[in-house]
Amino acid sequence: MSVTPRQVKNKRNQDGVSTSRTGTVYDVFIRYKTDEGYKTYGKRGFLTKQEALNHEAEMRTKLTRPGYQPLQTAESKQTVKEYLETWVENHGKANLRPSTFAGYKSHIKNHILPYVGNVPLKQLTPAMLDNMFQKLFDKGLSQSTVRYAQRILSVALEAARKYRYIETNPARDIITKFGKNGKTPDPYTVEQMQRLMCNCIGTEWEMIIVLSGMYGLRRNEVLGLRWDNVDLKNKTFSVVEQLPYKVPPGTMIITEMAPTKSNDRILPITEITLPYFERQLALQQKQKELAQLSGQEYYDNNLVVAKPNGAPLRADRVTNNFGQMLRHLEMPHIRFHDLRHSAATNMHQLTGDFYTVGEILLQTLKLSPLSTWMCGWTEKRPCWTPTTMPCIRKKL
Structure with a gap:
């Protein structure tokens, strides 16, 4: 395996301070092929297995694709709530009309953050969004309201992907289907x-x-x-x-x-x-x-x-x-x-x-x-x- 556990007598915490206790850390070793032959890459001492797996996946992609740009580590640790609130202020005031900007903020506050706001941005999945949309439908919201929430998420998360905060846009991979919410009224004769x-x-x-x-x-x-x-x-x-x-x-x-x-x-x-x-x-x-x-x-x-x-x-x-x-x-x-x-x-x-x-x-x-x-x-x-x-x- 590329990720292997290792016991240490004096494990350090996330701040690098010694805890004076034994514990498990994880090491990453990758063997990859280049034009010059096979090479190896290694990094030791990850505190959790998930951190080691994330680093292994990112480095494997980077080593096999020289033009790859790594994720912005600091920003990728933020929650969906932290990202959306920052994004809507920066993006909305510069690009949206006041009425649209107010609609974005209202939908984010009332229909998105209560369900996925505390999820780390990097861990947000299409399944979580599908579950959120189903809860909105069960709440009695119309097709157009739920679809508008999906549209906001799609635009916001696409920006996060371009900023290299996340690898893919989960709002693009949902399986929820949105139909028309009734017929638009005919204009008067x-x-x-x-x-x-x-x-x-x-x-x-x-x-x-x-x-x-x-x-x-x-x-x-x-x-x-x-x-x-x-x-x-x-x-x-x-x-x-x-x-x-x-x-x-x-x-x-x-x-x-x-x-x-x-x-x-x-x-x-x-x-x-x-x-x-x-x-x-x-x-x-x-x-x-x-x-x-x-x-x-x-x-x-x-x-x-x-x-x-x-x-x-x-x-x-x-x-x-x-x-x-x-x-x-x-x-x-x-x-x-x-x-x-x-x-x-x-x-x-x-x-x-x-x-x-x-x-x-x-x-x-x-x-x-x-x-x-x-x-x-x-x-x-x-x-x-x-x-x-x-x-x-x-x-x-």
């Missing part, structure tokens, strides 16, 4: 969007549905649109910023917005949507006047969509209340983001041009294609008046 808009006229949802369902703005782009970027005279508005991710509860004043995910874009305010903008501006001016007359504070963030006191809406509250509103209207369930998908799908059906859709959602757009889409969107619409149609008064 033109008729369904008409029905939704019909029931939102005169409510807090009116401007939100116009911006997301007709223009395809993302949720935080809707909540971060300011009147400074709306030009009613020239009938355009610019999507150049969005509400920051995770605004703390109770925030009244937004001092700085976040950049948008896609390119800055300028969109036209058509004859169909102009009344919505004008009505929203008049409503907010009236709310401001009433707040001043009643002695209440008004937080003038200059937002197109805001609370009655001018404070920003919470993004998560909008998402949750949107689902409640759909249930109240007995309409098919979709996510709030699916309003953007609905806008894209219906735009393509009414214009027949994929390029136009991309221009609307991502870049600067000319007036005529969007006018065509909105005219088609409002054809044969019911009479949208608050006095004749039921309205949803769900507070945001």
Whole structure:
């Protein structure tokens, strides 16, 4: 054998200090072949058999492959918890968006570390990960949540492999299979969007549905649109910023917005949507006047969509209340983001041009294609008046 035990009278501990006791140490001897013939390598005095076996495997590979780089010994002794916490801070802040970074940290803390956090990084195996995924499924987590945890581990452990902390990436060798967690909701048809808009006229949802369902703005782009970027005279508005991710509860004043995910874009305010903008501006001016007359504070963030006191809406509250509103209207369930998908799908059906859709959602757009889409969107619409149609008064 390449690893042999040996009895010593005075065994030393891991710090090299004599224990004055007899014990067993392990020696490594390797005989390997080179172009010049057979050679031998030896190292004595390993405290445990596992250390000797690890060294034997590493040196056998190194001696037979001259270009091999050994593992970083100090880093390879750390636990999975120590490695992931360091990796996500170094990698996340430099390469991930704030929302993705927060998602990585949350999944690592809640779905990974409780199961394999104390395992030494070098001893992590695919079997351990498969066992962890099964426990997450048994806990009732969805396929997408467990798969996201696997994805984070795969990326993180691949970095550890490249850093030479581990030999292989165990997350790549798992046998757990991930299927789709149900069908993605179908986007709303033109008729369904008409029905939704019909029931939102005169409510807090009116401007939100116009911006997301007709223009395809993302949720935080809707909540971060300011009147400074709306030009009613020239009938355009610019999507150049969005509400920051995770605004703390109770925030009244937004001092700085976040950049948008896609390119800055300028969109036209058509004859169909102009009344919505004008009505929203008049409503907010009236709310401001009433707040001043009643002695209440008004937080003038200059937002197109805001609370009655001018404070920003919470993004998560909008998402949750949107689902409640759909249930109240007995309409098919979709996510709030699916309003953007609905806008894209219906735009393509009414214009027949994929390029136009991309221009609307991502870049600067000319007036005529969007006018065509909105005219088609409002054809044969019911009479949208608050006095004749039921309205949803769900507070945001």
